[in-house]
Amino acid sequence: MRKLIYGMNLTLDGYITAAGDDIGWSGPPSAELFQWWLDREQANDLSLYGRKLWETMSSYWPTGDQQPGASAAEIEFARNWRDTPKVVFSSTIDKVGWNARLVTGDAIAEITRLKAEDGGPMSIGGATLAGAAMRAGLIDEYAIAAHPVLVGGGTPFFTALDNWVQLNLVETRTFPGGVVLTRYETRR
Numbered sequence: 001m002r003k004l005i006y007g008m009n010l011t012l013d014g015y016i017t018a019a020g021d022d023i024g025w026s027g028p029p030s031a032e033l034f035q036w037w038l039d040r041e042q043a044n045d046l047s048l049y050g051r052k053l054w055e056t057m058s059s060y061w062p063t064g065d066q067q068p069g070a071s072a073a074e075i076e077f078a079r080n081w082r083d084t085p086k087v088v089f090s091s092t093i094d095k096v097g098w099n100a101r102l103v104t105g106d107a108i109a110e111i112t113r114l115k116a117e118d119g120g121p122m123s124i125g126g127a128t129l130a131g132a133a134m135r136a137g138l139i140d141e142y143a144i145a146a147h148p149v150l151v152g153g154g155t156p157f158f159t160a161l162d163n164w165v166q167l168n169l170v171e172t173r174t175f176p177g178g179v180v181l182t183r184y185e186t187r188r
Contacts (some may be wrong), residue, residue, distance in 0.1 A: 002114065003121040006049075006130045007040065007143025007183075010157045011150060016127055018151035025149045030176040031073065033145060038077050040143065044118045048111065050126020051090035054100075055127075057081065062098050085115070089129050105131060108136045131159030140147040141185050142167065181187070 009026050010016050017023050029037070041047075049057065064070060064078035086100035089107045096102045103110050111133055114122060124130050124139070133139055144157065167184035174180050 001109070002045070002117060003113070003140045004115055004124055004133065004138050005044075005121055005141040005143060006119075006124050006134070006139045007141075007145070008125065008157060009145045009147060009179075011154075012146050012148055013150045013152065014126065014157050015151050015154040016157050018154040022151075023154070025151055026147055027177075030179070031071065033175040033177075033181075034071075034073050034077075036173075036181065037145075038073050041077065041084070041123070042080050042175070043137050044121050044123045046114065046122040047084055047086045048114075048122055048129065049086060049088045049100075050122040050129035051088065051093060052128075053126035054086075054088045054090070054093075058096070058098055058100075089126075101186055107132055108138070111138055112136075114136050127155045127157065127159070134165075135161060137165075137186075139186060141170075141183060143181065143183045145175070145179055145181050 006088070008016055011025055013099070018025055061078050061081040064081070065075040067074070082098055084099065086098065087103055087110070088096045088100050089103050091104050093102065105128060115138060124133055166187040168187055169182065170185050171183040172181065
């Protein structure tokens, strides 16, 4: 069975984006934090995206390695992003590219099917998609890179849940700029 990992950069008050889908609060990540995310992405066999995150990632990373001044890690991230199989969940777009396939039907049924397959870890991104997987009890690990900023509202990382989810802390790490990473595994 595959492991499903939900991880993102977020504000200290728990938001992925500020009001108006503003991600300006995060600024460019430190080289150390970017490398941590790259290492995580390289360990994934499959990436699952909601529509908004897909549109953000696919607008930059297909050619991210060709941008002026791209670091070695950014070049590798772009190459890895293109090479990693992706599944995009959306009922409002009609095609995807870059080694991705589109699922327009029941996201929870498809994620459950993918988890049951043999293979390496899968990452999930996008608040709505991850929230649905969270409510269905499908998330195995949470990776939270909390930035020292409060934005007061926006898109929350966590969704409202019907039941408690018990977690085990598996890693903590501090990055330059006061970013604190915490990783938790879901107790089963």
